Amino acid sequence: MSDATTLCEAFQQTLTVEPDAVALRTAGDAVTVTWAEYGDHVRAVAAGLAALGYQHGDTLGIMLTNRPEFAWVDAGAMHLGMTPFSIYNTSAPEQVEYLFGNAGNRIAVTETALLPAILGSGVALDHLIVIDGKPEGATHTLAELEGLGSDDFDFEAAWRAVQPDDVLTLIYTSGTTGPPKGVQLTHRNLLAVLHGAEGVIEVRFGDRITSFLPAAHIADRASAQYFGLARGVQISYIADPKAIASALPDARPTIWFAVPRVWEKIKMGVEAKVAAAESPVKKKLGTWALAMADKQGAALLAGEPLRGKDAAQYRLADKLVLSKVRSALGLDELRWAWSGAAAIAPETLSFFMGLGIDVCEIWGMSEIAGAGTINPPGRAKVGTVGPALPGFEMKIADDGELLFRGDCVMPGYRGDPDKTAEAIDSDGWLHTGDVGTIDADGYLTITDRKKELIISAAGKNMSPSNIENTLKVTTPLAATIVVVGDARPYNVALVTLDPDAAAVFAERAGVAADPAVLAEHPALIAEIDKGITAGNAKLSHVEQVKKFAVLPEYWAPGSDVLTPTLKVRRKPISDRYSAEIEALYRG
Numbered sequence: 001m002s003d004a005t006t007l008c009e010a011f012q013q014t015l016t017v018e019p020d021a022v023a024l025r026t027a028g029d030a031v032t033v034t035w036a037e038y039g040d041h042v043r044a045v046a047a048g049l050a051a052l053g054y055q056h057g058d059t060l061g062i063m064l065t066n067r068p069e070f071a072w073v074d075a076g077a078m079h080l081g082m083t084p085f086s087i088y089n090t091s092a093p094e095q096v097e098y099l100f101g102n103a104g105n106r107i108a109v110t111e112t113a114l115l116p117a118i119l120g121s122g123v124a125l126d127h128l129i130v131i132d133g134k135p136e137g138a139t140h141t142l143a144e145l146e147g148l149g150s151d152d153f154d155f156e157a158a159w160r161a162v163q164p165d166d167v168l169t170l171i172y173t174s175g176t177t178g179p180p181k182g183v184q185l186t187h188r189n190l191l192a193v194l195h196g197a198e199g200v201i202e203v204r205f206g207d208r209i210t211s212f213l214p215a216a217h218i219a220d221r222a223s224a225q226y227f228g229l230a231r232g233v234q235i236s237y238i239a240d241p242k243a244i245a246s247a248l249p250d251a252r253p254t255i256w257f258a259v260p261r262v263w264e265k266i267k268m269g270v271e272a273k274v275a276a277a278e279s280p281v282k283k284k285l286g287t288w289a290l291a292m293a294d295k296q297g298a299a300l301l302a303g304e305p306l307r308g309k310d311a312a313q314y315r316l317a318d319k320l321v322l323s324k325v326r327s328a329l330g331l332d333e334l335r336w337a338w339s340g341a342a343a344i345a346p347e348t349l350s351f352f353m354g355l356g357i358d359v360c361e362i363w364g365m366s367e368i369a370g371a372g373t374i375n376p377p378g379r380a381k382v383g384t385v386g387p388a389l390p391g392f393e394m395k396i397a398d399d400g401e402l403l404f405r406g407d408c409v410m411p412g413y414r415g416d417p418d419k420t421a422e423a424i425d426s427d428g429w430l431h432t433g434d435v436g437t438i439d440a441d442g443y444l445t446i447t448d449r450k451k452e453l454i455i456s457a458a459g460k461n462m463s464p465s466n467i468e469n470t471l472k473v474t475t476p477l478a479a480t481i482v483v484v485g486d487a488r489p490y491n492v493a494l495v496t497l498d499p500d501a502a503a504v505f506a507e508r509a510g511v512a513a514d515p516a517v518l519a520e521h522p523a524l525i526a527e528i529d530k531g532i533t534a535g536n537a538k539l540s541h542v543e544q545v546k547k548f549a550v551l552p553e554y555w556a557p558g559s560d561v562l563t564p565t566l567k568v569r570r571k572p573i574s575d576r577y578s579a580e581i582e583a584l585y586r587g
Contacts, residue, residue: 006187007168008079008159010230015039017205017232024068026237027250033068035232038075045076046158047149052127054107056081056161059170061100061108063087063118065239066211066220069131069142073109074215075229078168079159085170085182086215090558093120100125102182102414103170109142164188170414171218171366182414183218189369190226192407196389200374201336201360205232207254208333210247212238214564219341222370223257245269248330256337260344260469261479261566263359267351268476268501270325289321290354297354301346301382322355331357336377338362341565343446343465345473346382361385363446367423367430368392368408373444384443394444395429401450402436403429452570454485456542464570467491467543474538475531477501477524480555482568483545484581492584493548494577495528496555516552525550547584551577 004010019036022029033041054060060077062084064070070086077084087099093116100108100123107127110118112135118128119137129145130138140148164187172180197203211224228235236251238244244258245266274286292314299306306314326332339349340362352359358378363385364371372394375386388394392406409430412420424430435453436446448463455461464483471481471493479498485491497515505524506513518524528550536544558564560572574581 004191004230005164006159006162006166007190007226007230008162008187010191011039011042011075011079012159014205014229014232021206021232022234023228023232024071024235024237026068026239027247031068033071038072041072041146042076042079043155044146044149045072046080046155047153048145048147049077049080049082049107050153050158051148051150052107052145054080054082056158056166058082058107059103059105060084061087061103061105062215063089063091063096063108063110063114064131064215065089065111065114066213066215066237066241067111067131067239068235068237070211070215070237071225071228071235073129073131073142074169074225079155079162081158081162081166083167083169085172086221087172088214088216088558088564089114090556090564091117093117093122096121097123098179099172099182102172162187164191165411167411169221171221172216173366181416181419183366183410184412184414185218185366185369185410189408189410190222191230192391193222193364193369193371193389194227194230196391196406196408197371197374199390200376200386201255203227203231203233203255207231207233208236208251209233209253209255209257210236210238210244210251212241212244212247213257213259214241217341217565218364218366218370219257219259219565223338245329249328250330252330252333253337254333254335256331256334258337258339259341259565260339260348261342263339263344263348263352264472265500266329267348270329270355272504286321289317289325292317293322293351293354295354297350297352300353301350318356326356334358336360338371338374340364340371340385342567343469345469347473349380349382363434363444365432365434367410367432368404368406369410370408372404372408375443381439381441381443384439384445386444387442388444394438396436396438397431399450400435400437400447402432402434402444402446404432405429454483454491455487456485456491457487457489462491462543467539467545468493470538471532471535471545474534475528477505477527477531480562480566480568481532481548482570482573484574484584488585490546491544492581493532493545494573494580495548495550496553497524497550499554515554519550519552549580549584551580 015035020034022032023035023038024033060082074084096117109129111132127139129140131142134141167184168187169185171183213220224235227233238247277283296314336358339359360375362371363373373386373388394404397403405428433450434446435448435450436444438444453461454464467483468481478495480496482494483491502518503513555562561569
């Protein structure tokens with residue numbers, strides 16, 4: 001384990017391990033950048049920024065797709081002691097105006113396709129760097145920036161002046177209510193999470209990971225950018241997050257992070273492929289192998305290994321089918337993987353365990369620099385998110401709220417001392433807003449968000465997210481299920497369709513893949529009803545959804561109803577769809 005006290009120092013150590021190894025790449029090795037080249041780019045960006053007059057403590061805005069240039073723009077600014085931060089590519093001009101206003105940056109880096117949102121924001125920038133050309137509005141290309149540096153720029157003095165408590169980045173929470181808050185994270189915060197994670201899982205030089213989630217989210221920023229540069233992990237960049245499944249066989253990650261929806265989609269893809277096999281023999285073999293995987297997953301969940309005939313059959317299924325499935329998915333060299341950012345259904349975790357893929361559920365948030373707990377590989381308790389990482393503390397307050405403490409906790413929100421004081425108490429405990437329990441072994445179970453619990457008209461407390469996750473497992477046509485029931489006699493749900501699953505249904509039914517058409521199609525409504533009925537069977541009577549409406553539209557991440565990380569914005573949803581909700585309660 002490195003003794004570096006800043007990520008700059010950690011990166012400089014990484015550069016000496018194997019300079020000619022590939023650090024950054026894109027699919028098919030269309031672009032490859034070695035560690036030595038990465039280091040040269042970082043030095044050039046730092047020198048270029050210094051030549052433009054930027055210095056320690058200044059901020060730099062980034063709006064880029066997932067691409068190798070992000071790595072050295074971010075790290076170059078960091079080595080100058082600047083605070084580079086990323087914003088979502090879906091940000092509207094008004095949002096860009098707010099974010100850049102809060103951060104106070106006078107320079108931004110973007111690409112041609114995303115330039116209109118920045119120009120449309122009206123924010124006065126001194127410099128606007130465009131990495132793939134020089135359209136109107138740009139002041140420099142990235143190549144020009146890298147060529148600006150003075151020969152006498154003292155790069156080593158610049159990065160050595162960076163201190164552990166300097167602000168490394170800002171992560172703008174995509175909160176479900178109110179404007180985003182700028183979470184300030186320091187080098188100390190990120191290194192605390194890195195060291196804590198390494199107390200539970202192993203990260204090696206030469207490990208491989210993908211970058212496909214937004215860099216504005218702490219998950220990608222920590223797992224790809226910071227783990228990468230601090231520990232020598234090779235990053236494959238995937239510009240289109242929808243292409244992740246097809247990109248995995250090329251990237252062949254050895255460690256990997258994905259949100260629950262991605263794991264669910266991979267699961268559905270495997271099941272659909274087996275169901276659609278044209279050869280009856282292959283179909284029968286695939287169905288049998290998945291059944292054996294189900295048995296293995298259930299056994300692992302129960303902590304009881306398969307024995308006798310079942311164990312022998314599982315080994316045969318693995319040899320004939322499951323190993324080939326892992327290889328086809330590109331996950332055959334995966335040592336461990338994370339799922340986080342939202343709750344994942346136990347059935348989904350069980351599926352991957354049975355497939356021979358170790359998925360560890362984690363819990364974290366921007367305010368603690370990413371991960372706070374990890375379910376340890378081989379000692380996971382499904383349904384929990386694992387114990388606190390080594391060096392961190394957690395406890396449950398009298399009202400059920402989870403409190404968290406350690407070097408991972410942010411110093412505060414950018415320019416918002418009142419919100420900071422609300423979040424972090426005088427003893428250093430972060431009030432997370434999550435409600436949970438901790439068992440005798442220290443494993444945390446998150447039950448809901450403090451402000452989102454449903455209290456029915458009969459006074460029953462329920463977790464909407466728990467109900468929604470249960471229903472989504474049995475309703476593959478649904479992308480989002482939003483349960484409503486606060487102060488109501490029973491629960492109802494608004495359902496939006498998954499565009500991919502809807503397209504398959506539409507082709508089979510011979511109708512247009514238009515959500516407005518599909519929302520009224522009797523066969524589709526029957527499929528949704530079947531899924532919700534199956535999910536209801538796993539819920540208590542009071543939790544069950546009695547009625548639902550399929551909405552005639554798809555919901556986009558980063559919209560007024562969904563955050564960029566697919567969390568539902570309950571208040572805007574209940575306002576926008578009040579007529580649909582009231583109709584479900586009539587009669």
